[in-house]
Amino acid sequence: MSSNNPAAVPPAVLSDSQWNQINQAISPLNPQQLTWLSGYLAGLAQTPIQQVVAAPTSEAATSASLTILYGSQTGNAKGVASGYKALAEAAGYAVTLSNMADYKAKQIKNETHLLIVVSTHGEGEPPDDAMALHEFLASKKAPKLADLKYAVVGLGDSSYEFFCQTAKDFDQRLAALGAVAIKPRLDCDVDYDSATEAFGEALIADLKDALSAPSSQVVAMPSGPVGLSVASQTYTKKHPFTATLSEAQKITGRDSSKDIRHIEISLEGSGIQYRPGDALGIWFKNDPHMVDDLLTLLAIDAQETVRLGDDELTVKEALVERLELTQSYPTFVTAYQATVQSDDLAALLADKGALREYLQTRQIIDIVREHTAEGVSAQQLVDSLRGITPRLYSIASSQSEVEDEVHLTVALVEYEAHGHTHQGGASGYLAKRLEEGAEVQVFVEHNDNFRLPENPDTPVIMIGPGTGVAPFRAFMQEREMQDAEGKNWLFFGNPHFTQDFLYQTEWQRFVKEGVLDKITLAFSRDQEQKIYVQHRLLEHGADVYQWLLDGAHIYVCGDATHMAKDVHDALVQIVEQHGNLDREAAEAYVTELRKAKRYQKDVY
Structure with a gap:
C-alpha cells in the first residue's frame, strides 16, 4: 500500500479499499493542492x-x-x-x-x-x-x-x-x-x-x-472527521528539498581544456526516490561579486528595497537568489531599452537574427556594461529581469547503489568574453562557490522517456560523449545491482584519453567484472583526424545492427545541436547498409525503434 506518509495506516473509519482509493487520488497533487484539499475536506466535515x-x-x-x-x-x-x-x-x-x-x-x-x-x-x-x-x-x-x-x-x-x-x-x-x-x-x-x-x-x-x-x-454525506492525514514529504520544483553538498571533485586532468566535476549531494532525511534516467533540479544562487559589479554600474544601493510579486527584499537579495543573470534573453533587452532609450538596443530589437547573435555570448552584466545609463531604479532593474529557473542535470548514480545520495557530472561553464571572465549560473555555483557541507535546494525531475528496459536481460547500447556519460554510470550501477543478464555496450568520447576519460577506473571495473560487455572510445584530439562517437558507430555498424536484431535498446545523452543529430544519421546509415534497405525504409526503421521506446534520447 502506497502513501504520501509511509508511517500512515488506515484509520478505523476507512476500509482498506477506501484508503487505497484516497491515496491513488491524491498522489499526483502538489503540496499547494494538498493543502487546499485538506481544507475542503475539513469544511465538509463541519x-x-x-x-x-x-x-x-x-x-x-x-x-x-x-x-x-x-x-x-x-x-x-x-x-x-x-x-x-x-x-x-x-x-x-x-x-x-x-x-x-x-x-x-x-x-x-x-x-x-x-x-x-x-x-x-x-x-x-x-x-x-x-x-x-x-x-x-x-x-x-x-x-x-x-x-x-x-x-x-x-x-x-x-x-x-x-x-x-x-x-x-x-x-x-x-x-x-x-x-x-x-x-x-x-x-x-x-x-x-x-x-x-x-x-x-x-x-x-x-x-x-x-x-x-x-x-x-x-x-447523504457522512458528518464527522474523515481521518485523512496529508504528509508534507513531497519535494518539487516549487517546494525543493534542502540537501547538503557532500563532495565536488574535479575528474578531468590538470591539462584538460574542460573542468568537469563529480558532485555528490546528500538527500538524507528527504525520502526522495529517483530512478536511473531521472534528472536533479538545482536551484542555484548568482555570484554575489557579479551582483555587486552590476549594482555599481547602475549606481544602485545594494540595500534598497524592491518587490518581487508579494515579497519585499533588498535588491541584492533579489539579484543573488531570485533573478536570472547568467543567461540573456530578449525580454530583458526590450525592458532595459525602454528604460535607457538606447538607439543601439532599439536597432537590435528590430533585427531578431542580430539580437540572437548578440545575446549568445553576453550575460546581463555585459549588456549593462555596454549600455550603462543613469537613472535606472532598483525596481526598474528587477522588473526587467525574469526569475531564475533551476538547472537540470542527468543523475549519475543508481539509488540502489548509493542509497540516500545523488551524484551528478557537471561541466563548469567558464570563459573569457568582452574583457571579463564569465561562469555559468549553476555550474559555477556547484563547482566554485558552494562549499562542501553547504546547503543546496534540489528536487527530482522524473524522466519516463529515458528508462532502462523493464526486462533486465535486454541488451542496451549507450552513447554518451562528455558529460552525456552521466546517466550511463547510473545505468551500469543499476544493472549490476539487478544482476542483469542483458549485454551492455558503451560509446564514450572526449578530447583526450589521458585528460578526459571520465570515470575511467569505474568503467574498467565494470568491464573486468562482466557488467559492461563492450566499451568503444572516441578521443577526438588524440590523432590528426578528429574522431567522434558517430564515427565509431559506423566502424562497428555490423555489430550495432546485430544488437538491434537481438532486441537492443539504444540510448543517446549529450549535445542536441550536433552530436545527437550526427548519431541519428549514423544509425540510419547503419540500418540502411547492414539491413539492405533504402534510405526511406531505414528512416522508417529507426522511427519505429523510437516509437517502441527502443531508441531514447536525453539531449540538451
Whole structure:
C-alpha cells in the first residue's frame, strides 16, 4: 500500500479499499493542492448531513469530457498538465491525462474537448513523445475535427529562434482540421508558473457550461472527521528539498581544456526516490561579486528595497537568489531599452537574427556594461529581469547503489568574453562557490522517456560523449545491482584519453567484472583526424545492427545541436547498409525503434 506518509495506516473509519482509493487520488497533487484539499475536506466535515452533489441527467451531460495531452522532454509539460488535471477534477469534470507517446492518434476524432501542453525541442522540433501525434496531424490521415474544442499551451525559451514552435504547429494544424479554439494559444517563457496557472483557472471556468453536470441531486454525506492525514514529504520544483553538498571533485586532468566535476549531494532525511534516467533540479544562487559589479554600474544601493510579486527584499537579495543573470534573453533587452532609450538596443530589437547573435555570448552584466545609463531604479532593474529557473542535470548514480545520495557530472561553464571572465549560473555555483557541507535546494525531475528496459536481460547500447556519460554510470550501477543478464555496450568520447576519460577506473571495473560487455572510445584530439562517437558507430555498424536484431535498446545523452543529430544519421546509415534497405525504409526503421521506446534520447 502506497502513501504520501509511509508511517500512515488506515484509520478505523476507512476500509482498506477506501484508503487505497484516497491515496491513488491524491498522489499526483502538489503540496499547494494538498493543502487546499485538506481544507475542503475539513469544511465538509463541519457541514450538515445534506449535501448537494452534481449528477448527470442526460447522455449529453456524460459524453463531454476533457482530454489533456502532454509532450515533454524534461518533465515540465507533464507537471503543468498534471496540475490542469487536478484543477479539472476539483471542478467535477470528467478528465483524462495522457502522454502523447501513449495516446492513439486516431482517437482524436472522438474527443470533445482537448488541452495540449507541449514543449519545443531542438530547432523547433517536437519532443520525442510528441513526434508521432505531431506527424499524424500533419499527414493526410488526419481526420476532420469540426466537433472538437481545444486549447494549446506551449513551453519554451524566448532566447531561441523557434520559440514554442511545436505548440504553434499543433494550434495551426488543429484549426486547419476544423477544430475551434476555446482560448487563444498560450506561449510561455521559462518562468511559466504564473502564466500557466492563470490560463488553467480561466480555461476551467470557460469549460463550465460544456463539462459541468446540468442539475444536481441531494444525497447523504457522512458528518464527522474523515481521518485523512496529508504528509508534507513531497519535494518539487516549487517546494525543493534542502540537501547538503557532500563532495565536488574535479575528474578531468590538470591539462584538460574542460573542468568537469563529480558532485555528490546528500538527500538524507528527504525520502526522495529517483530512478536511473531521472534528472536533479538545482536551484542555484548568482555570484554575489557579479551582483555587486552590476549594482555599481547602475549606481544602485545594494540595500534598497524592491518587490518581487508579494515579497519585499533588498535588491541584492533579489539579484543573488531570485533573478536570472547568467543567461540573456530578449525580454530583458526590450525592458532595459525602454528604460535607457538606447538607439543601439532599439536597432537590435528590430533585427531578431542580430539580437540572437548578440545575446549568445553576453550575460546581463555585459549588456549593462555596454549600455550603462543613469537613472535606472532598483525596481526598474528587477522588473526587467525574469526569475531564475533551476538547472537540470542527468543523475549519475543508481539509488540502489548509493542509497540516500545523488551524484551528478557537471561541466563548469567558464570563459573569457568582452574583457571579463564569465561562469555559468549553476555550474559555477556547484563547482566554485558552494562549499562542501553547504546547503543546496534540489528536487527530482522524473524522466519516463529515458528508462532502462523493464526486462533486465535486454541488451542496451549507450552513447554518451562528455558529460552525456552521466546517466550511463547510473545505468551500469543499476544493472549490476539487478544482476542483469542483458549485454551492455558503451560509446564514450572526449578530447583526450589521458585528460578526459571520465570515470575511467569505474568503467574498467565494470568491464573486468562482466557488467559492461563492450566499451568503444572516441578521443577526438588524440590523432590528426578528429574522431567522434558517430564515427565509431559506423566502424562497428555490423555489430550495432546485430544488437538491434537481438532486441537492443539504444540510448543517446549529450549535445542536441550536433552530436545527437550526427548519431541519428549514423544509425540510419547503419540500418540502411547492414539491413539492405533504402534510405526511406531505414528512416522508417529507426522511427519505429523510437516509437517502441527502443531508441531514447536525453539531449540538451
